[in-house]
Structures are given as C-alpha cells and as structure tokens.
Amino acid sequence: MTGQPTDLAALQRRLVEFAAARDWEPFHTPKNLAAALSVEASELLEIFQWLTPGQSSAVMADPGSAHRVRDEVADVLAYLLQFCAALEIDVLAALAAKIDRNEERFPRPGRPGDPPAG
Amino acid sequence: MTGQPTDLAALQRRLVEFAAARDWEPFHTPKNLAAALSVEASELLEIFQWLTPGQSSAVMADPGSAHRVRDEVADVLAYLLQFCAALEIDVLAALAAKIDRNEERFPRPGRPGDPPAG
Amino acid sequence: MTGQPTDLAALQRRLVEFAAARDWEPFHTPKNLAAALSVEASELLEIFQWLTPGQSSAVMADPGSAHRVRDEVADVLAYLLQFCAALEIDVLAALAAKIDRNEERFPRPGRPGDPPAG
Amino acid sequence: MTGQPTDLAALQRRLVEFAAARDWEPFHTPKNLAAALSVEASELLEIFQWLTPGQSSAVMADPGSAHRVRDEVADVLAYLLQFCAALEIDVLAALAAKIDRNEERFPRPGRPGDPPAG
Numbered sequence: 246m247t248g249q250p251t252d253l254a255a256l257q258r259r260l261v262e263f264a265a266a267r268d269w270e271p272f273h274t275p276k277n278l279a280a281a282l283s284v285e286a287s288e289l290l291e292i293f294q295w296l297t298p299g300q301s302s303a304v305m306a307d308p309g310s311a312h313r314v315r316d317e318v319a320d321v322l323a324y325l326l327q328f329c330a331a332l333e334i335d336v337l338a339a340l341a342a343k344i345d346r347n348e349e350r351f352p353r354p355g356r357p358g359d360p361p362a363g
Numbered sequence: 364m365t366g367q368p369t370d371l372a373a374l375q376r377r378l379v380e381f382a383a384a385r386d387w388e389p390f391h392t393p394k395n396l397a398a399a400l401s402v403e404a405s406e407l408l409e410i411f412q413w414l415t416p417g418q419s420s421a422v423m424a425d426p427g428s429a430h431r432v433r434d435e436v437a438d439v440l441a442y443l444l445q446f447c448a449a450l451e452i453d454v455l456a457a458l459a460a461k462i463d464r465n466e467e468r469f470p471r472p473g474r475p476g477d478p479p480a481g
Numbered sequence: 482m483t484g485q486p487t488d489l490a491a492l493q494r495r496l497v498e499f500a501a502a503r504d505w506e507p508f509h510t511p512k513n514l515a516a517a518l519s520v521e522a523s524e525l526l527e528i529f530q531w532l533t534p535g536q537s538s539a540v541m542a543d544p545g546s547a548h549r550v551r552d553e554v555a556d557v558l559a560y561l562l563q564f565c566a567a568l569e570i571d572v573l574a575a576l577a578a579k580i581d582r583n584e585e586r587f588p589r590p591g592r593p594g595d596p597p598a599g
Numbered sequence: 600m601t602g603q604p605t606d607l608a609a610l611q612r613r614l615v616e617f618a619a620a621r622d623w624e625p626f627h628t629p630k631n632l633a634a635a636l637s638v639e640a641s642e643l644l645e646i647f648q649w650l651t652p653g654q655s656s657a658v659m660a661d662p663g664s665a666h667r668v669r670d671e672v673a674d675v676l677a678y679l680l681q682f683c684a685a686l687e688i689d690v691l692a693a694l695a696a697k698i699d700r701n702e703e704r705f706p707r708p709g710r711p712g713d714p715p716a717g
Contacts, residue, residue, distance in 0.1 A: 251459040253371050259462050266471050272649045276411040276419035280516060280648040282439070283404040287519075287641030289446075290401045293394040294634040295626045298533070301394035305450050315452060319461035321400070321443055322454055325436065328407075332423050334433060336440055341369040343437035344377050353384050390531045398530040398634060401641075405523030412516040413508045416651070487695040489607050495698050502707050512647040512655035518675070519644045522637040525682075529630040537630035541686050551688060555697035557636070557679055558690055561672065564643075568659050570669060572676055577605040579673035580613050589620050 253337065257326040264327065275331050282324040289317035371455065375444040382445065393449050400442040407435035489573065493562040500563065511567050518560040525553035607691065611680040618681065629685050636678035643671035 264273055292313055293301050305311040329336045382391055410431055411419050423429040447454045500509055528549055529537050541547040565572045618627055646667055647655050659665040683690045 251455045253455065256455065256458050256462065263462065263465065267469060268472075274416045274419050275422060276414055276416060277648055279404075279408045279411050279419075280644055283401065283408045283519065283523075284641045284645045284648060286397075286401040286404040286439075287638045290397045290634055291638045293397050294631055294638060296394055298392040298394055301392050301397075302449075304393060305452075314450065315457040316461060318443065318447060318452055318454055319457040321404075321439075322458045323461065325439055325443070329436060331420075332432065334423075334436055336436055337369045337371065337374065339433040339437040340374050340440050343434060343441065344374065344381065347381065351385060354386075395530055398526055401637065402523045402527045402530060405520045405637075408516055409520045412513055412520060487691045489691065492691065492694050492698065499698065499701065503705060504708075510652045510655050511658060512650055512652060515640075515644045515647050515655075519637065519640040522633075522640040522675075526633045526637045529633050532630055534628045534630055537628050537633075538685075540629060541688075550686065551693040552697060554679065554683060554688055554690055555693040557640075557675075558694050559697065561675055561679070565672060567656075568668065570659075570672055572672055573605045573607065573610065575669040575673040576610050576676045579670060579677065580610065580617065583617065587621060590622075 253326070256322075257330055260323055260327050261330050273327060273331060275328060278324055278328040278331060282321065282328060285317060285320040285324055289314070289321060292317065371444070374440075375448055378441055378445050379448050391445060391449060393446060396442055396446040396449060400439065400446060403435060403438040403442055407432070407439060410435065489562070492558075493566055496559055496563050497566050509563060509567060511564060514560055514564040514567060518557065518564060521553060521556040521560055525550070525557060528553065607680070610676075611684055614677055614681050615684050627681060627685060629682060632678055632682040632685060636675065636682060639671060639674040639678055643668070643675060646671065 264270055292304065292310065296304070304314060325336065328334075382388055410422065410428065414422070422432060443454065446452075500506060528540065528546065532540070540550060561572065564570075618624055646658065646664065650658070658668060679690065682688075
C-alpha cells in the first residue's frame with residue numbers, strides 16, 4: 246500500500262497521470278475507452294456465467310475467485326473514470342441526477358399501515 | 364436537485380435503499396447485477412459504435428448525445444455500486460490496490476534528461 | 482416472405498449488398514462491426530438479465546418476448562456475417578476447426594459399460 | 600480435419616451432441632448461453648479495442664491475430680447456435696425475416712440515372 250488518498254477524485258487523477266506518463270493518451274479516445282469498459286464488464290460477467298444464483302452469492306468465499314472479482318471491479322471503475330475524465334463528465338453528479346429521476350419514475354410503493362398519500 | 368450528499372458511499376446507500384423499498388432485492392443477485400452492468404456498458408458503447416475517433420471526442424457538443432452519455436455512465440456506476448454492495452466489496456480500495464499493482468507492472472518510462480535508474 | 486434462398490452464404494451476400502447499396506461500407510470497419518456485434522449480443526442478454534433460469538427457458542411462450550429474441554438473434558448473426566465478410570473469414574470452417582480442437586481438449590467421458598480406452 | 604460436413608445445421612448438431620456427451624446441459628440454460636455469447640463477442644471486440652480503423656482492417660495479416668480472430672468468431676457462432684437449439688429457433692429463418700424487414704425500413708436509395716420510382 247502506498248498510503249495515498251483513495252477518494253474517487255484522487256483515484257481518477259492517478260489514472261489520468263498514469264496514462265499520460267506512458268503516452269497512452271492517443272489510444273484513450275472516448276470510443277476506445279467505452280469499448281474497453283464494456284470488455285472489462287464482460288470479464289466480470291464471465292466469472293458468473295455458469296453459476297447458479299446461489300453460487301453467485303457465495304463467490305467471495307473462495308480467495309481466488311474473490312481476488313478475480315475485485316480485480317475486474319477495479320478495471321471497470323478504472324475505465325469508467327478515464328472515460329469520464331476524457332469527456333469532462335462529473336460521474337457522481339450524473340449518478341445523483343439519475344437517482345433523482347428514478348425516484349420520480351418508480352415511486353416508492355405504499356406499505357400496509359402507511360398513511361394515504363396526499 | 365435534492366440537496367442530498369453526493370459522495371460515492373452516500374450514493375451507494377441511496378441505491379441500496381431504493382432497491383430495498385421496491386422489493387427488488389431478490390432480482391439483485393451478483394450474477395444478475397453483473398449481467399446488468401455489462402448490458403449498460405454496451406448501451407454506452409452503442410452511442411460510439413459508428414463514430415470516427417474524432418467524432419467520439421466531440422460527442423458532448425450535442426446536448427442530446429451529452430444527456431444520453433451521462434445517463435449511461437450513471438447506469439454503469441449504479442450497477443457497479445449495487446454489485447459491490449451485494450458482495451461487500453470496497454470498490455475504492457479495490458481500485459487503489461489495482462493502480463498500485465499496475466504501477467509495478469508498467470514502470471514509468473524514463474524521460475530524456477532523467478537520471479539513470481539505480 | 483420473399484422466396485429468396487436462406488442458406489448462410491446467400492444471407493451473407495444479401496447483407497453485404499444491402500450495406501453497399503446504402504453506402505454504409507465506410508462505417509463497416511472490422512472494429513465497428515465487432516463493437517456492433519457485442520452491442521447486439523448484450524441486447525439479447527438484456528431480455529434475460531432479471532429472469533430465473535426457469536423463466537429463461539420459457540421465454541418463447543410469450544409472443545412478444547419470442548419476437549424480441551428472434552430479432553436480436555438475427556442482429557447478432559447479421560453483424561457476425563458482415564464482420565466475417567469484411568475480413569474474408571469462412572465462419573463455418575472456423576467453427577468446424579474449433580469443434581475439432583474442443584473434441585481433443587475435452588475428451589468424451591467414458592460411460593458405465595464403455596469398453597476401457599486403448 | 601475430420602472430413603465431417605460443415606453446413607450450419609450439421610455444426611449445430613455436433614455442438615448439441617458435444618454438450619450432451621459431457622453432461623453440460625444443466626448449465627446451458629438460455630440465460631447462461633446468452634451471457635456466454637455476449638462474453639465471447641466482447642473477447643472478439645477486445646482484439647480491436649485499441650486499434651485505429653486502418654489497423655483493424657489489417658488484423659488478418661498477422662498469423663497470431665488471425666488465429667485469435669477466427670477462434671473468437673467460432674465461439675460466438677457456437678454459443679449462438681446452442682442458444683437457438685435450446686429455444687428451438689431457426690436462426691437462418693430469423694435472419695431472412697429481419698433482412699426482409701430492414702429492406703422495407705431502409706429503402707434502397709435512388710442513384711443518379713435511376714428511373715424515377717413509380
């Protein structure tokens with residue numbers, strides 16, 4: 246461990262500097278980063294493709310599988326952050342706005358005993 | 364805007380509560396969430412599939428495309444956070460560890476004028 | 482129905498002529514066709530993402546779902562054939578060779594009552 | 600080479616028998632096969648993700664890349680045929696019907712010198 250900060254913005258900066266230091270920026274078009282993101286998401290899915298729902302819930306019990314899952318999760322987030330950096334998208338604001346929209350689109354259902362709406 | 368906090372952990376809690384309030388948890392097995400994540404990543408890629416590299420870099424100039432990109436980015440992060448919540452994975456720690464490993468695997472190249480290593 | 486032949490080679494020719502007549506060839510680089518193929522495969526997966534294994538086996542019982550599944554299957558094959566046309570790959574020969582390799586890699590297991598090998 | 604027939608229906612039968620002989624059928628739900636198909640399509644895309652359009656057109660010039668492309672193409676077709684076998688879908692009829700629909704949806708454009716329609 247490097248003792249570096251691990252908030253989202255700091256990790257995004259590390260990823261951008263990492264790519265710049267290796268002259269990878271010409272490869273990092275938004276189109277290529279979107280393709281790489283989808284490839285990594287599929288590598289995560291591959292771990293689960295033949296598992297039953299129950300087996301999929303127990304996947305972290307095996308250390309080898311747990312490492313592989315964490316590794317693919319990290320790759321997905323890494324390409325998502327690099328994609329958002331390339332297009333200057335604030336990913337947390339985008340998600341907050343989406344949750345706001347979903348709360349209007351899928352209203353919270355009433356529960357037995359809830360006071361009637363309105 | 365709801366004025367709610369928008370750090371990653373707060374957004375993850377909102378997503379988990381959102382699904383719980385709608386009784387969606389039985390559908391949210393790790394396997395299903397991994398499939399949904401890969402489907403959303405492909406919907407992001409779909410926006411770029413016929414674009415040239417140059418067009419892909421200009422995608423945010425059109426308000427309709429910009430909204431669509433932000434929406435898909437939010438969906439990818441939403442399913443990634445729900446997946447990590449289901450398996451109790453600390454996604455920021457996973458990414459920090461992965462960047463550490465990548466810095467060893469792909470050493471920063473020397474630059475003209477750099478002192479020779481070692 | 483048009484009464485046209487429906488073997489694989491004839492369908493591939495129709496697809497290539499269809500794209501040429503609409504001047505779509507500049508978009509149909511192997512890279513773009515591979516992206517489109519993966520997007521269509523995800524659209525097929527989307528139909529199944531929240532289904533239980535049992536529900537997934539019954540998906541053709543609903544006419545709307547059945548149409549959607551057939552439509553996505555067609556899109557996957559369409560982009561696969563256009564990809565192979567662009568790179569002059571004989572897809573049937575590629576699959577035959579792969580099955581040959583898999584038969585060596587995963588030998589047929591013996592059955593009770595089988596004569597012992599060798 | 601085994602000298603076996605290599606038309607699409609014969610290859611589909613070989614794939615179904617191959618899986619049955621190894622007792623893989625319980626894993627081959629339509630949902631799992633759709634996931635596997637999308638994973639294989641992403642493995643094909645992975646070969647192209649950092650290439651320029653021009654490099655992507657030259658991918659078969661390198662024997663190693665050419666083998667990898669043919670191998671992934673075969674995997675995509677293999678899972679597509681197994682998926683269609685599981686749900687009793689005639690994939691060639693599905694594609695022929697889709698091309699018919701697309702010919703109505705995207706009419707062939709007129710060319711200079713074409714007689715005017717109608």
